[in-house]
Amino acid sequence: MESPSLALQIQTLPDSPGVYQYFDKDEKLLYVGKAKNLKKRVSSYFNKVHDNAKTNVMVRKIATIKHIVVYSESDALLLENNMIKKLQPRFNVMLKDDKTYPWICIKREPFSRIFSTRKMIKDGSEYFGPYTSFKTIYTILDMIKELYPLRTCNYDLTPENIRSGKFKVCLEYHIGNCKGPCEGHEPLSVYQDHVDQIREILKGNFKDSLREFKKQMQFFASEMEFEKAQVMKNKIDVLENYQSRSMVANPKITNVDVFSIVSDEASAYINYLQISHGSVIRSHTLELKKKLDESDEELLEIGIVEIMERFELKLKEVIVPFNVDLGEKVNVTVPQLGDKKQILELSIRNAKYHRMEQMKQMQIVDPDRHTTRIMAQMKKDLRLPEEPRHIECFDNSNIQGTNPVSACVVFKDGKPSKKDYRHFNIKTVEGPNDFASMEEVVHRRYKRLLDENEPLPQLIIIDGGKGQLSAALKSLELLGLRGKISIIGIAKRLEELFYPEDPIPLYLDKKSETLKIIQQLRNEAHRFGITHHRDRRSKGALQTSMETIPGIGEKTMQTLIKHFKSVKRLKEAQESAIAEVIGPSKAKKITDFYHSQNQTDDRKQV
Structure with a gap:
């Protein structure tokens, strides 16, 4: 709670629109904000624990509150914009005077x-x-x-x-x-x-x-x-x-300004289109760096005022995705359909395109910042208690009920960590049983990590629906890890995400980065598991077939397995090709064996 002197400062604030400033004990400016009602807005910072850690840090640092009263909220918006650009407070959205634009x-x-x-x-x-x-x-x-x-x-x-x-x-x-x-x-x-x-x-x-x-x-x-x-x-x-x-709309639509916003955990992108006689005569996208997990409503208001200042706009009608307060003189439209809705969607597409371009550049220029943003977004999208820096995904493979295996792939900081991939041959389960197989491999994986004191993942992804997820949960419970590691299942058909004890699946935007990383994990686990499964089937079939060939030992078998990959290829191979691998004497034994085997099969068919 605030100190007595701070409480007194809050009590004496007016119930008027204006701009407030927070200073720390060294008189350094922390934050500038605007409000319809200064007393209510400032009091709200001290009446609760905030979801955002940075906000809690800022509130603890506040020692002095100053304010400026203005006539209206639109005046407060303009004053706030100018003060942020001029003073650059530590906890405010980043606003900088940009270059001079051409006319x-x-x-x-x-x-x-x-x-x-x-x-x-x-x-x-x-x-x-x-x-x-x-x-x-x-x-x-x-x-x-x-x-x-x-x-x-x-x-x-x-x-x-x-x-x-x-x-x-x-x-x-x-x-x-x-x-x-x-x-x-x-x-x-x-x-x-x-x-x-x-x-x-x-x-x-x-x-x-x-x-x-x-x-x-x-x-x-x-x-x-x-x-x-x-x-x-x-x-x-x-x-x-x-x-x-x-031209993008009905020519009758004129003197209209369109603003839209697309945001993620780190930034917001506000797109502006100026429409005259149905044509776009100006377009600009403004990027704002978040500091205190600001809402889209707050950020859009800040962005609109900043664009107004930069381009010296006199707004009459604005089209926006949700209602914003820009003063009594500005007509705010939130379209639901028709030409104006179409223009708004065009603005949103422009904002998304700009965001995508910025992310591509960030990935090249500043990969660490890109990773931090992705992890923060995954934490928010998947409702996780911490960023999933270490993710493990499990997938079972038992094609035609033979050689059941399971694969575990590992992603660290959103990228494959192939040295940490693991295969599991199912040991305790008879026949094709996905649920029991999942229970076994999850138990084996995390018992070993615990025994060897290795770091545990922040997130486990199970390739399957509720059944596989429940089986994996049993193993985590046995190991005392339930609730300590987040776990979700992904169903293959509709990309549904299942959570423990939640009957309603989560559906992510098909274009979201979070879903793309989960799909990449699932596909990589499937690929890794299928490859191992094929190797086991080929090796098993080849070994079974060759154990009956007189004069062919274990080392020869291993050489042939490595070279021909499958029994079918070995049967179809010429004696000269086999001789190049293991010599003419052993090659003749193998070709004679398969020749006699083929003759036996032909007689059986007759």
Whole structure:
């Protein structure tokens, strides 16, 4: 519980929206948070033991609480965002001022230039963006260049300068990329009409430009100027192609901002799509590093405010997967179906794709961090008391009821540890009995580990349903290990996960990393067991067959087993091939034996 001085600080907090700050005894900032009600929110930290260990650590360190009162929760959101970026508290989500993003500028001047820039100059010029990469900007500017001949020079094209003949046309005019406004070859009204159409394209509205190009194409065609008509047709194709790639929904959906979140134990990925006239005109994914096991609701609010700040957004309507509080002026929509639901799903796909790319990079650049994240995710997904750094999986093999064997494969830190794999030949069970076989091998495995004082796994996986799981549990109980090691069974058909004394199976997302690792364990145990089972059958059949061959000893048998792998291959082998392995004399004995055996079999059939 908090100290008396801390209790007094909490009691004197107002019931108002605002931002609170936690400091330790050395006056170092631990955490910044926002609240609708400061007293209720801060009190909640001290009224219970938190599930997250880091939160408990932070609470124990708090010595001083400071607060700032604001008018509304949306103001608190903005203030919290700015303070986190500026002060970087130890226990807050990681927020950093990112690089300056590029914009497309329509310059306020006669014969407006259109270009990319990282600097916004408040001179009345229009800025579109910011865009998350110059690649996107280059694609848009190249498309605009194909559609409209614009100037690239920085001349001051006032009417007086043009009339005085101060400028001369350049190469861009001669190759058809510019109409030469510097010498008065293009009227200002026509040029600015093109700029107006470009402005609409940058807003996601292609309708006016397409209508104008089609009108010109039809005019040129009616005048028999087919080359000019073809030029207009090419421009229509360019614009329609760009429109089809950017349009994702009904064109009536405009001025909408979409936010979604995908998270795991370590990070959250917030995707942002800006929709205008049914087209995506901006996309960005923000990664947040978790510190205190924050909820998706908290993280999405933090992410939305951060993206608003970065891109200077003025939100009117937002589409989100669940309700968030962004103030009274913002219309929050949580769609259940239709076009808006489709846009939200697109945003979620983008967030998942970004997360997957980040994980691939992390696996290469920082494998330890990748492993830690996977283990934390498995602990959460499988409801385990600790991370499953050491996992063992058992599988039985008794094809056609012969040579029953069992395999145990071991994964450490999510990867196969092949030196720890073990085979078990079933000793105490007569005939094919999966349950009794599982009981035997689990008992033998962990009795040996206990006897040899070897480390036990955090998780045991049984390849099978409730029956095999119950059999394995009997052995753990006999050894006094029940409850000390987590154990689950996986059924093969529907990938159901069974827990002891729980009749309802757990179903994981088919694409989850946890399920993929469990499937890899199960498949590896099956492969390892089948390989051993085949070896035993082949060896047994070969030995049984060859024991009756006169003059063939044990060492010769072992040599033949190693070389031919099976009786069938040995029977089909030429005498010369056998002679290369064990010499001509013994090879003749073997081929004569199988030749006489075949003749006996033929007589029996007659």
